[in-house]
Amino acid sequence: MIEQPQTVDKPDLLDNLGRIRPALIVALLALGIAGWQWWDSNNRIHQLQTELGQRLAASNNVEQESRVLSKQAIESTRELSVKLGEIQGKLADSQNQQLALEALYQDLARSRDEWTLADIEQIVLSASQQLQLAGNAKAALIALRSAETRLERLNKPQFAALQHAINDDILRLQEVPQIDTVGIAQRLDALIADVDDLPIASEHEIPVAQPRSQRPQTTGTANRFGREILQELKGLVQVRRMDTPDTALLAPTQVYFLRQNLKLRLLTARIALLAHDEVSYKSDLLDAQNWVKRYFNGSDARVARALISLGKLANSPVSIQLPSLSESLAALQASRIGRKH
Template sequence: MPDIGLLDAPAASAAAASSSVAAPGSRLGLVIGLAGAAMALIAVTLAWNTRGQLADLERELVRRQQTSADQSAEARVLATEARDVSRDTAAKTALLDAKLAEVALQRGQLDDLLQSLSRSRDENAIADIDAAIRVALQQSTLTGSAEPLVLALRSADERLARINQPRLERLRRAIARDLDRVRAVSVPDIGALLIKLDETVRLADEMPLTVEAAKPSNAANAANAAELPARVAAPAGAASKAAGVVSTVSSSASAAVAASAAASASGPGSVGAVVLPKLKLAWSSSIGLVIEELRSLVRVTRIEQPEAMLLSPEQGVLLRENLKLRLLNARLSVLSRQLESASSDLQGADLSIRRYFDLQSRKTQLALDLLRQVGQQTRLVGVPRPDETLAATAAAVAGR
């Protein structure tokens, strides 16, 4: 190498100069120079090799960096593809889940359908009995009669007796207990109650008021006018009645005198036996007539309800209409099964009749009796629910 020659030139010149001085020193310098040259050569060689290695290392790093960049780009593309695939997979999974849920629902419905189709005769009979009892309970609630429920329970007991299964004995015992309880309870007859209320409404226009019953009747006035025709021309009041009494007594006395004259003409011995009884008869009839006339002057009447005597004819009409409205309200309450409200209206109607109407009248007594009967029947207990039978049918259907 040229660098080595340049380094060796001073060493050769130094060796030539030193050779002239002394031979041993030149050899030592030569050795040292050779050693230094060798070391320099080794250092240059090492530097060159290190430079080559660094260049190779740089090239390797560049290559690897390029490879890493390519791999990163490829990984990014793969990640994007994986994300798209994952999104598609999630959508397909959701769709499969929905399909699976739909299939499970259809399977459940199909199982229920197969189970309903494959039920045995006993299960069908129990289901029919439960449905019939529920329908009969609704009919009893609507009509207010226990007869539909009694018929349904009796029919169910007969059907279970024909099946004759030991596991249905519990249901038969529950039906028997409910049947006894329904038969033991008194249920009001709604039709009969409505008929009685309609009859009471009809009687409201025919019952006499207390103020009407206290007035003298037209027949009594006609009889008095026919009995006393001679008193019409006389002055009114007590003087006319007294004059009538005196004329009656005088006529009786004249009749007695005529009878005594006839008896004296017939014979003197029979005068006392004929005249005295006739005089006594005339006197007693005169006294009785006077007492009767005195009694007709003053009339005493006992009134339990003073406000009943103060009713005018217009108020009497309104009272009858109010009574009929109360009775019609009670009728509507009975139809809607509101027996408490019906009892309240019946009590108000009964109080009005006792306060304002004549209690001695036959029609008034009949109306009060009808109201009493309706009030007693509206306090009866309603139709009980067959809870034991319904619980037993539910347990039998469930298979317990």
């Protein structure tokens, strides 16, 4: 059987359409909203992609710049490393040079101290020789003062004991009485120079003949000739009073050797003066004084002055007790031993 199509009523269709239209509108709105959202999402995604691309491009540029900077930094680091190595090498060389200079300075300072100590030792030894051989306290005092001045300039604590010892010896030498060795030697030299001018006691001067008075020639030729002969004989023979009866008559050669021996006595007295040998000094002067009294004319002013000078010189002290420089020499020896250790 054929069924007949069912017919729908128009009111019912309208009702259905009325119901479908709001749903359709809502669906269309939802679809529009979904499309707008899709478009907006695509737009945002596109913007994000663009921004991301820009950022990626910027990051690539930054990365390239970073690589360039990193490369430059690496190269700079290498250069700095090389320069640092050079600086370290120069610093090491400078330190080695400084150490070498310090060692050289210490050696020079040590050598300077040793040279100064050797010079001071020579000065002190020279002063000791002046005292022992010549007895010249003044020269020894000058030498010790020179050594003290050098030690003061050096100003080293290790030489304090030596400086103290030298100062003590200087004080001892300053207390020694001074002898006018130079003045006594000059007076002896003057006596030696005057020996040749001193008259010998046995020598005499022939008086000048007095002119004869003019008398009237009342006698003959024979009487006049006899008087002339008698006058000539009186000139040949002369009688003179001698103060000392034992004065010897000396020949010219003996007079020469007498003067030379007297000079020799005065010279040996001068040598004894320089050696501060008071016994020999006084012995020679007493012998010279006795010879002058015995063989020379005591009435002559020159002989009298020579005797007075010989007496004063014989009474002059020429020997003194001189201190030794043992303290300074011992301090020098101790300083030398201490520097070796």
